[in-house]
Amino acid sequence: MAVRSDIQQQAGEIARAKAAAKECLIAADKFLKDRQFDKARTQVDKAKEIDPSNPYISAFEERIKMFEEQLKSQPGYAPKPTEAAAAPAAKPEPTATPAPKSAPVPDVPKAPKGPAVTEMPKPAPAPEVPRAVSAAEALNAPPTAKPKPAAPAPEPVPPPKPARAAMPPPETVLPKYMPEPPASGPAHAPASDDLKLKMDEMSRQIMELSSALLSERRTREEILKKQLEASVSRYRDGLRKAWSLGAPKEKGQADLEALAQSLGLEDEVITSVTREIKLEMYGRAVKEMLAKRKLIRSSSSTMDWLRKVYQISMAEYLEYESKFLLDLVTDQFRGTLLLVAGNDEVRRNLAPRMKSSGFAVVAAITPEEALEKIERVSPTIVLTETQFPGRVVSGVMFLQLLRANPKFSFVPVILLCDEQEAVTLQSSELRDIEGVIRTPVDYDELNAMINEKLTALRNAISNI
Secondary structure (H helix, E strand, O other): OHHHHHHHHHHHHHHHHHHHHHHHHHHHHHHHHOOOHHHHHHHHHHHHHHOOOOOOHHHHHHHHHHHHHHHHHOOOOOOOHHHHHHOOOOOOOOOOOOOOOOOOOOOOOOOOOOOOOOOOOOOOOOOOOOOOOOHHHHHOOOOOOOOOOOOOOOOOOOOOOOOOOOOOOHHHHHHHHOOOOOOOOOOOOOHHHHHHHHHHHHHHHHHHHHHHHHHHHHHHHHHHHHHHHHHHHHHHHHHHHHOOOOOOOHHHHHHHHHHHHHHOOOHHHHHHHHHHHHHHHHHHHHHHHHHOOOOOOOOHHHHHHHHHHOOOOHHHHHHOHHHHHHHHHHHHOOEEEEEEOOOHHHHHHHHHHHHHOOEEEEEEOOHHHHHHHHHHHOOOEEEEEOOOOOOOOOHHHHHHHHHHOOOOOOOOEEEEEOHHHHHHHHOOOOOOOEEEEEOOOOHHHHHHHHHHHHHHHHHHHHOO
16 A cells, blocks of 8 residues: 555656646747747746656757747848847948849949947837747748838848648647657656556555455355255165154164264254155054055044154144145046057056056947047046958048147047057157057056156146
8 A cells, every 4th residue: 555655646746747847838939929939948948947757848849949039030030128238339331232133223322231220319210020920930930021222222021941841839738749758658657557567566466356356255165065965865764764763762873873963963953954854754553554455434433543653742743734635546546547548458458457557447438438428437548450341431540639629638648559559649740648558568668658648647747
């Protein structure tokens, strides 16, 4: 901060010096207008002392010198009293001036060169010289009219030197010819440019540092998040193992506490994950008891025993009762399956298998019969053959009729066909809730496809 303050102070001093030098040059310009060349030269010298690097000082010196030469060369020029007092009064020696060649006059005394200065207190009236004109006005002034042949003719004003270009009027010099020197100038260029460059560099470095710190913070947060997820996953695995047969004993509880401490988990995380796994393992135990036909739904004593084993409070049970009931209903009853098959063997083999999988099976021999029953049973899924010999409606046409009916267009349909027809149907445009199974039927493949189509149906409904 101290270095920055010194730079700012130095820049202020340089700016003030330039302003003072500029004021001196403006005053010199005013003196030039009044033909007070000594005072103008004094102001230029003062500006030179204040700001030696000013590129316009030499231009002002040349202007003063040129104005003096031009005004002295004009006919009838007489110095002002201040100039006469400053210079020693001396009578100039007359010099012979040849008469103009165009009108030579013999026996006429030659007129002396320059203005005549008498010793009288009041000099003879001389041609009045107007105020000091600008350089452009002096150079562009018309030549003096020629005298009469009988009168002595003064020497004509010499034309301006072609090497010098006409300078602009004094009042336009400063605004036009005093721009700020470029930053790439000499070694004494303004310090304000150096200060600006340093400030820009400091801003760039601060931005880079801020960006690096932000990136590092995000990286640390991501690492901590991943570490926490990995730690919670390990703690879940330990909880599932410990709660597989009910609430863990004292040793199992101590092992879980040691595991949580080694993973660096907070108390809130431990409580939440423990409650989650406890309810999960309790629900799994209820399903296993149901699957083994050891749980009677009307038996409250069995449910109470399971709640005690897994330390499920009544509040927790009531909170998750709807979820438990939904899981039980889903596992025990999967819905109604409409089986459309003209082949007796297919019906005899598939119907028992689907019932054991949790479906209520409604069979139909022809697609026409299926169209009559579908209004009454509202099936969850339809399983139909593609070939019905001697029938107008085939299995594919039955699928098209279901698609055209808004009431049943969302029902999943699985087609049973031979190998060759399966290839053709799989290349056609089937929806996510429609599939093809080859005959003879692989029951594991059929169950997997039924679960897949029902999941696609639930996803479609949830996105509506």
